[in-house]
Amino acid sequence: MKKAAKFIVRIIDHMVNLTALLLILMVMFLSCYMLWDSNQVYQAADARNYEAYIPTEKNTKSFEELRKINPDILGWIRVNETNINYPLLQAEDDDTYMNTDAEGNYSLSGAIFLHCVNNPDFSDFNTMIYGHHMEKHKMFGDVGMFTDKTYFDEHPYGNLFFDGKDHGVEFYALIQADAYNERIFTVCPDDPDAKQEYLQEIEKNVLNKRELTLTQEDHLVLLITCTSEMTNGRNILVGRLTDQVYPEKEKPKNLGTGIDKLKEKMTQVPMICWLILLIIVLLIIDVKMRKRGKKKHENN
Template identity: 35%
Template sequence: MGVAQKLIRGADRLLDWLICIALLLALLYGGYALWDNFMIYRNTDLDSQIMKYKPTPSNPSLSELQAINPDVCAWLTLDNTHVDYPVLHGTDNSRYLNTDFYGKYSLGGSIFLDYRNSADFTDSYSLLYGHHMDGGAMFGDIVNFENETYFTQHQTGTLILNGKTFKLEIYAVLHEDAYQSPMFQNVGNAGKYAQRLEYIKQHAVQYREIGTTVNDQILAMSTCASATTNGRSILIAQMVEENDAGGQ
């Protein structure tokens, strides 16, 4: 066998090995990606310990949850959706962006209240954030409210605090820019509340009239909307306090 043939055969074997290594690396990467994706979404599911302490309108207490994490300020439920989570309140809006209920790193983060808001939800305008996760996890279902049929079929929810329950009357959803929308400005009890209510009415993708006035409190729930760059879907609900722990 000539030298040239030996070199060709050696090159062929090397190429075969390189192909095998490349395929193996691709399989390993694919397996890791699947595992990583599974872990991301598993971490967005609440474990049995947290669900065991979920408050109810008849027993509106967060004490057990706050014993685990004192930053818990409420429990949010949107009826007939996947939104059923404790609400956290940090010292800034990055604290729970990628941190779970236990204070551990999690890509899915937590549902959290804007740091500018009062943790007792006494503000006229309170703003919640949550990631848009597949399968409806976290605030993944919020974007569905932009669909008229879904919007008309999902119009209620509950926000439970220590010793207090608010019924949520969902009445609008907006599609806004994260860096330009006034919905992310003047959070809390800042002025121009009447203008905010009018802005919601004029810019809503879906809207129903329920008679919201400047004397009412509203809750906004914001999540990413992948359809546009920097897009956000913002769900709006009027907060109606129940007269007592047992109901209205």
């Protein structure tokens, strides 16, 4: 009876261990898949994916090649010294590029797009440009950084490429507004009173601004993205088009460290390889634990 009882106990013990191992593997697999899936979204949103297509007034060949892939591309937007450096698109509605990338492929990160009602030549008094707020400095994630006064002061310029040439953008303010603020999110009619009311509405919602006077003769550019700092909130970086072009500062060369290079190489290894390695390690640990348990049982 004792041997039978011990045998049953061993079977139950092995079953419990196996069940626990399977549960651990399932949780690890799910976690790894979620990390992999999230990483895929961030990779799809990386501005570096489009570096080969960045246009200049002297050379737009690559840009035109991108337009052949997707004719909805009308220009390019850059905020100097940030990671905002993307193709600019416009569709017949504002839903298309919420989950479609610049090449026309389905993507949760979407694309940077012009409000469907705005004129693509930026002739409106206020032109609205939308992009998802994303972590890791993707899409319009860096717009949220302008809520910091120091960061805002250190990043006054941007660039808009359209109609075959570059145009400067001089940023005036970072405002926070409710998504249902119809006055802010409506294309302003070509009327002096309406323009003045629009400028006043900007002032009402200012978080940070610089000493710069906006007039009814200006053409405003609004970079709009979500914020969690208020219910239905939007961070809006407000600038004005200028005839002057503001080149980016030369980025310092980062030689990196041994740790940086190791980290870069590790991130290049597919997630499935790490998962397989983890499973192998867990199986080895389980085998060793079983052998140790067996030896203890034999000694007893």
